[in-house]
Amino acid sequence: MGDSAGDSIHDYINYLQGIGVGYIWVKRKREELLDGIAGEIRACSRCELYHSRKNPVPGHGNPYCKLMLIGEAPGEKEDEQGLPFVGPSGMRLNLWLERIGLKRKDVFITNIVKCRPPHNRNPKPEEMKKCMEYLERQIRIIRPCLIVTLGKIAASVLLGVESVVRMRGNLFHYEGIKVIPTYHPSYVLRNPKREQEVFEDLDVIKEILEECDGSNG
Numbered sequence: 001m002g003d004s005a006g007d008s009i010h011d012y013i014n015y016l017q018g019i020g021v022g023y024i025w026v027k028r029k030r031e032e033l034l035d036g037i038a039g040e041i042r043a044c045s046r047c048e049l050y051h052s053r054k055n056p057v058p059g060h061g062n063p064y065c066k067l068m069l070i071g072e073a074p075g076e077k078e079d080e081q082g083l084p085f086v087g088p089s090g091m092r093l094n095l096w097l098e099r100i101g102l103k104r105k106d107v108f109i110t111n112i113v114k115c116r117p118p119h120n121r122n123p124k125p126e127e128m129k130k131c132m133e134y135l136e137r138q139i140r141i142i143r144p145c146l147i148v149t150l151g152k153i154a155a156s157v158l159l160g161v162e163s164v165v166r167m168r169g170n171l172f173h174y175e176g177i178k179v180i181p182t183y184h185p186s187y188v189l190r191n192p193k194r195e196q197e198v199f200e201d202l203d204v205i206k207e208i209l210e211e212c213d214g215s216n217g
């Protein structure tokens, strides 16, 4: 088979992934598929966040995880390092994971938008709309047993939930995957009294993860 035929097949595989069926028809490793998306994100200029970012933050972690965590957007430290949840919020998140017997290597963490909004403002609706396709594809590839949304924006975009205070800890579904909303670690760092509620949500999360049959791996 010549190079041009190989290129055509590669283009076709990318086309299938682009329309969301690649993972069904083509047996490629999840790592490879996620790396492909990360490469697209690093080259992305779809929205205005492209101008101010230092490094895009595609997401990081275990492609075969049972638990996927989704926040709203990278912050300053994340923008500097190109990795999600590496600042104070990330340290608090690590403690929450430890509480349910998990480490960062066990989960996949990403955000609704992959580039830092200037001065940590909320992402604009048009930015989230343009970036969402990357997250949708990441979720389809990983198919975790459970997604936990961190904070109001992730819950609102994925679930249409407007109040995390009222809906946290409740079970929702996104494309057939279980989802639990809870607070964002940065919110808890500013409002430490809320952490007890996160601990209650973690009990529910642990219970759901214990019931997972591992079929996502």
Ligand code: SF4
Pocket: 041, 044, 045, 046, 047, 048, 049, 050, 056, 113, 114, 115, 127, 130, 131
């Ligand atoms: S936030 Fe998303 S859509 Fe906007 S430039 Fe970054 S990767 Fe592209």
